[in-house]
Amino acid sequence: MSRLSGLRSVGHKLYSGEIEYDFVGKKKRWYALSALILVLAVAGLLGRGLSQGIEFKGGAVFTVNKPGLSVSQVHDAIEEFTGSHEPIVQKVGSNQVRAQIASKDTGNFNNIKEALSVKLGVAPDKIDSELVGPSWGKEISKKALQGLVIFMILVVIYLSIAFEWRMALAALVALIHDIVITIGVYALVGFEVTPGTVIGLLTILGYSLYDTVVVFDTVKETTRGITKQNKITFSQAANRGLNQTLVRSINTSVVALLPVGALLFVGGGLLGAGMLKDIALSLFVGLAAGAFSSIFIATPMFADLKERTPEMRQLAKRVAQHQAAQAKAAARGEGEGAAKSAAPAGADADEDRDDDDDDGEPAAAGSTPRTSGSSSGGVRRQPTRNRSRNRPSGKRKH
Incomplete structure (x- = not known):
């Protein structure tokens, strides 16, 4: 419970701006990391290439229905018919094993089925066979590419209208970034590309775009009317908006990854x-x-x-000038405080002697000077005036 409360506290502090991580200020670091990942992905794609399924290369699929049949038994039985291609054998349900042969030479299709029936001790009607041509996979790829292009065009138009073209461009780059990395991972680890892979690629576009739009909406709120002040730059305000949605983005991604991970590892x-x-x-x-x-x-x-626009450049200059003025004022205040602390103890008393009296008039000539040894409580002793000036003598006339 203490950890959960700690996470809530961190989320609240990020939203309120009490703590903040400078994502935007350290953008070169993230660009370099992303470039490294993209280079590895492209290198795998150009080097090893994609392992295409039988839907794209053509081949045959045999599904054997027999209780207790293992994957290794089916693999050994069908391996001699695959030539240089490695067969893909996997368990489907509790009583079925499916074997895929990615080969253009499927003339001995019926002979393979009969050989499997003999080697595995299964009746021919217990083996479901299917011949797949490469034209079906090409058609799927063509339609998927068309859908991808149309989707990206609509995304750019929508974001340009709802936000601005710079946000649309950044979102488009992020989408291409996600697709290239996903395809590159497939190439690096040798996963087979099937129509299911194409469906998954088209699906992740919506997830990625949703998360990006949520962040952009908060950034739009935090940067509204930013040119009317001179305390923070656009990048600083955008970073504040990103921090406000950071916990939400992480929670959304984790919640989405959990069922997908269960589907992947369990299913x-x-x-x-x-x-x-x-x-x-x-x-x-x-x-x-x-x-x-x-x-x-x-x-x-x-x-x-956004920082490249003229108004944001002017804002950055004003913010720099404001911060420089604040730094000078702070330095001046520290200097005055140090001078006062280093002044002699009798300096204040000397200044008091030169001050005017309480009525705002200068002290009269011949008056008794005020001394620092005045009465307690800090009350100043008034000067003694010459009361005999311009007055008759104190003797009464009879």
């Missing part, structure tokens, strides 16, 4: 659900990349673009 790993595994894998990688880009890429890039 794909334990149950062997192929299509679910392909969708969950792309979703998991894309959601993690989207959470990173919305915090470390989109907002810093938007602030960087």
Whole structure:
């Protein structure tokens, strides 16, 4: 409970501005980290390439229905028919094992089915076979690419109208960043690309864009009317808005990753659900990349673009001048305080002797000077005036 209360306290302090992490100010660090990840992703994509499924290369699928049948048994039985291609064998449910052969040479399709029936001791009608051509996968890829282009165009138009074109550009860069990283991870680890992968890639665009728009909306509120003051720059205000939504972005991403992770590790790993595994894998990688880009890429890039405008440059100059004036005033105040503390003890008494009297008039000539040894309580002793001036003598006439 103490940890949860501590997290709530941190979230409240971030929202109220009591604590703040400078994401925007350290943007070069995040750009460098993102560039490194992208370089690795592109290197894997160009080097190893994508491992395409049979839907994209063509091949055959055999699903054997037999209780107690293991993956290794089916793999050994079908391996001699795959040539140089490694067969993909996985458990589907409790009594089924599916084997995929990615090969263009499917002329001996029926012979493979009969051989599996003999080797595994299964009746031919217990083996479901399917021949897949590469044209279906190409059609899926074409439609997915068209949908991706249309989606990005609509996103740019919407964000340009709802916010401004700089936000639209930053969001578009973040989306491309997420897609490239997800595809690069597939290439690096050798995961197979299937239609489920394409569906997952299109799905993560919505998640990534949602998180980015939430941050942008808060940034828009914190930077409204910012040119009317001279205390903080646009980047500082944008960073404040990002900190206010930081906990919300993390919570949203974690809540989204938990069911996707369950779908990936439980559904794909334990149950062997192929299509679910392909969708969950792309979703998991894309959601993690989207959470990173919305915090470390989109907002810093938007602030960087905004700071290049003339009005924000003028604001930055005014803020710098205001801060310099405050620093000089603080230094002057410290200097005066040090001078007063170093002055001799009788300096104040000497100043009091030169002051005017309580009536605001200078002390009359011949008056008795005031001394520092006045009565207690700090009450000044009034000077003694010459009362005989211009007055008759004190003798009474009879």
